[in-house]
Amino acid sequence: MALVVQKYGGSSVQDADRIKKVAERIVRTHKEGNDVVVVVSAMGDTTDELLDLADQVSPAPPPREMDMLLTAGERISNALVAMAIHALGAQARSFTGSQAGMITTSKHGDARIVQVNPQRLRDALDEGAIVLVAGFQGVSQDSKDVTTLGRGGSDTTAVALAAALEADVCEIYTDVDGIFSADPRIVPDAQRLDTITYEEMLEMAACGAKVLHLRAVEYARRYDVPLRVRSSYNDRPGSLVTGSIEEIPVENAIITGVAHDRSEAKITVTGVPDTPGMAARIFRTVAEADINIDMVLQNISHSGDRRTDITFTLPKVDGPRAVTALTAVQPEIGFERVLHDDxxxxxxxxxxxxxxxxxxxxxxxxxxxxxxxxxxTMNTSEIRISVLCRPDQLDTAVSALHRAFELGGSEEAVVYAGSGR
Amino acid sequence: MALVVQKYGGSSVQDADRIKKVAERIVRTHKEGNDVVVVVSAMGDTTDELLDLADQVSPAPPPREMDMLLTAGERISNALVAMAIHALGAQARSFTGSQAGMITTSKHGDARIVQVNPQRLRDALDEGAIVLVAGFQGVSQDSKDVTTLGRGGSDTTAVALAAALEADVCEIYTDVDGIFSADPRIVPDAQRLDTITYEEMLEMAACGAKVLHLRAVEYARRYDVPLRVRSSYNDRPGSLVTGSIEEIPVENAIITGVAHDRSEAKITVTGVPDTPGMAARIFRTVAEADINIDMVLQNISHSGDRRTDITFTLPKVDGPRAVTALTAVQPEIGFERVLHDDxxxxxxxxxxxxxxxxxxxxxxxxxxxxxxxxxxTMNTSEIRISVLCRPDQLDTAVSALHRAFELGGSEEAVVYAGSGR
Structure with a gap:
């Protein structure tokens, strides 16, 4: 008997019909002789609706209350899936993050998992029940307040439970058939990957592949939890994320896939005095605005005037704030201009x-x-090459690379709309 | 400094605008120098929408999961009210029933309060925060599962917190101005009562006055919690429920009000053998179907054939089940017919x-x-007379009694639509 953790995203439980389909799959997995733990995201648009309500009552809602509000969404979807399972004749019990022993830091809206104490889940499994856990949420270690895990929270909940319960596999159900050699919406002959290593998946996720969140993959790698990405719309096997690049025979596949990302903006600080510590002061300024930067490029100093240009990319939404923060320190640092390419x-x-x-x-x-x-701009790691280009050339670039490295298959990939939290 | 518990029903928090109004009132009460604990019901139609979803995924949802589902409604409204208070510059902290120490029995959907441990609420009050508690919910003593308190649950939550925190008053905000000498929709000159005793309020509630739930009034009487019923739409003083009929001077008001009820049905069992134990067997049959009966009338035996008729009233929804249960035991008991007047x-x-x-x-x-x-049919208590009549004569009966006992005032009462959980 295996222990399987399954995670279903918001689009997989967006209405009563989808919930019943999900319940059928869960019950089938249970009947095949497995212990089953299920993590469900909030239904379809629930989170957006709650955010909209919050926006109506407060210009800047306190994060503690935002977490209390948003976690209601997963409570609802979990209870409904439990009911649908019950209607199929199986036993199911749903738990909040707190009840499931998901202990976190107290940073509301972006809490980190500190510890998982799944004793109540184990008891329920021992009694033969299917266990449901509200994703994306926990309880803070110190104040016992309700917390949320931020982006990718439900995937991370599933992986953390799989690690704590020593599950055989953590299945991430989504609206695509698995992990592809490129986005099938751009490259029709993109191939589904049977397996991919944690390191490669981390690079794919960091470079814009949306099917898995970076954080969940990092957690899975740390605790060696095999992740299977599958569609909740069919029974295809999906893609398995497991193993390290160190274990791959040298003769095997050179290239895994092409990822792309439209979510970044670029900032160039021109005419930076080429003296020690100037780059550090620029990046400290950005960091203090709580902005994560991605790629960095420092051009060679223009000979003569001893000045340099520093270019970096960052999430689009953070662009204007970065410009404001940098402009404020311009007199002090003495660079020439801030260029913002959104x-x-x-x-x-x-x-x-x-x-x-x-x-x-x-x-x-x-x-x-x-x-x-x-x-x-170009940037590389041991197993990745990334470049920036004009956004209207991105699709062409993806196709050209996919073709040049002969990644295409013979079948056309199937594409569904929607995504989960 | 006083400690005030305020409870707001679903219609008082049905949208963002009403939530902001409620927040203003709460903050005003706090600024007047009071410690404030607030219990909020789920927003307007939330509960019905959740029930509808449950109905779509399961013909008979397990009560444990139903409680997990429904309690999300109060979590949402509480967090939103906390945000709205925060936007007005005051501190607020919301708590689930479990966090508020609301320990209950484990009867899902109809749990009883066993104990209230409001330590976290006290701590938050001591720090100067306004405290919000999700109404209608608790956590079971044995299994630590989420429970709901059933009908009147939010009122009962408020009263139980007021008792545990030794509050000076428990204010129940609703969509009417207080407790009236009769329903103002039927009797335009019905008078708002300044005060009413617990016993009278219990009789009013039991006889169909919907403004307060019987259970909350019973709890308030047991712990001597003064209840003020007020409108959330204006600043009128409302009605105060306090004191015992034993304390009322004999010369004072004879009659408090007229209540009416359209929610009952009547069952008459005819030709019951007039031998000892027959009535008991009939009522045991009804009790075993988990049906509460209200008024009972046993007519005098028809001389000669030693048979009698037994009439009782019960909630309309239970009528068909009672008929089925009684028909099943007809051969054994040997009565003639079951008449059902719905x-x-x-x-x-x-x-x-x-x-x-x-x-x-x-x-x-x-x-x-x-x-x-x-x-x-007539039935009386020490402080009440009730009769059954044709439902289409009910309004006329209420008006006639209100006039005959000179209960009318000079002002017309204001009526709003809607009601809370």
Whole structure:
């Protein structure tokens, strides 16, 4: 008998019919002889509706109350799935994050998991029940207040429970068939990957592949929890995230896939005095505005005037705040200008094999050049190459790289709309 | 400094605008130098919407999951009121029933309060915060599961907190100006009562006055919590429920008010063998179907055939089940027929003074007779007279009694629509 953790996103439980379908799958897994723990996100638009209500009553709702509000969404979806399971003749018991022993830090809206004490879940499993846990939420270690885990919270809940319960697999149900060699909406012959290593998946997620949240993958890697990404609309096997790039035979696949991202903006600080500590002061300024930066490029100093340009990318929504923060320190640092480009595209090639295969970078650049795409900024890791380009050239870039590295399959991929929390 | 508990029903928090109004009142009470604890019901139609969802996924949802589902409604409204208070510059902290220490029995959907441990609320009050508590919910003593308190649950939550915190007053905010001598929708000159004793209020509530739930009044009487019923739409003083009929000077008001009820049905079992134990077997049959009966009348035995008729009233919804249960035992008990009248009206006159004033019953009967109303069944307590009549004569009966006992005032009462949980 295996222990399976399943996580269903908001689109998988968006209405009563979808909830009943999800219940059927859960009961089937249970009847096959598995212990089953299920994590459910809030139904479809529930979170947006609650956010809208909050916005109507307060210009700046206190984060503690925001967490109390939003966690109601998962409470509702979990109870409804439990009812639907019960209607199929199986036993089910739903638990809040607090009841499930999900102990977190007290940073409301973005709490970290400190500890998982799943004793009540184990008891319920031992009694033969299917266990449901409200995703995205916990209870703070010190004040015992309700907390939420922020973006990717439900995926992270599922992985954390799988780790604590030593589950055999953590299945992430979504509206796509698995992890693809590129976005099938852009590349029709994109191939579903049977398996992918944690490291590659981390790079894919960090580079814009939305199917799994970076944080959940990091958690899974740390505790060695095999993740299976599957569609809640069919019975296809999906993709398995497991293993390390160190375990891959050198002869195996060089390149795993192409990821892209339209969610970033670019900031260039020009004419920065080329003296020690100036770059640090710029990045400290941005960090103090609580903004995460992604790619960084520092151009070579223009000889003569001893000044340099610093370029970095950041989430689009944070662009204006970064400009404001930098402009405020301009007199002190003495740079020339802040340029803000809120439209950049990022395309990335990921593959564990590229570290042992020379020529990947050359092929990468040739493919983009042949497609008429100008590379603005490049950044690499051991298993990834990323470049910035004009956003309207992004689709062309993805297709060109996918073709150049012969990642295409013979089947057309199926695409569904929607996404979960 | 006083400690005030305020309870707001679902109609008082039905949308963002009403929530902001409620927040203003709460903050005003706090600024006047009071500690304030607030209990809020679920917003307007939330409960009905959740029930509808449950109905769509399961024909018979398990009560444990139903409680998990429904309690989300109060979590949402409480967090929103806390946010609205915060937007007005005051501190607020919301708590679930479980966090507020509301320990109950484990009967899901109809749990009883076993104990209230309001330590976290006291701590928050000591820190100067306004405290919000999700009404209608608790946590079971044995299994630590989420429970709901059933009908009148939010009123009962408020009273129980007022008792546990030794509050100076428990204010119940609703959509009417207080407790009236009769329903102002029927009797335009019905008077708001300044004060009413617990016993009279209990009789009013039991006889159909919907403004307060019987259970909350019983709890308030047991712990001597003064209850003030007020409108959330204006600043009028409302009605105070306090004190015992024993404390009322004999010379004071004879009659308090007229209550009416359209929610009952009547069952008559005819030709019951007039031997010992037959009535008991009939009522045991009804009790085993988990049906509460209200008024009972056993007619005098028809001389000669030694048979009798037994009539009782019960909630309308339980009528068909009672008929089925009784029909099943007909062969065994040997009565003749079960008659089911699903349309009865009940009108009641309540007044602590009537026990010391002869002639009230006579005036009562004369008033109804003069209005052309036939009394079908009568039932009395020390401070109440109730009769059944045709439902289409109920309004006339209420008006006739209100006039006969000179209960009218000079002002017209204001009526709003809607009601809370």
């Amino acid at each position: 439209e950049v595209g990022k395309v990335s090639l990921i593959g564990a094999g590229m570290r042992n295969h020379p020529g990947v970078t050359a092929t990468f650049c040739e493919a983009l050049s042949d497609a008429g795409i100008n590379i603005e | 349309e009865v009206g009940k009108v009641s006159l309540i007044g602590a003074g009537m026990r010391n004033h002869p002639g009230v019953t006579a005036t009562f009967c004369e008033a109804l007779s003069d209005a052309g109303i036939n009394i079908e």
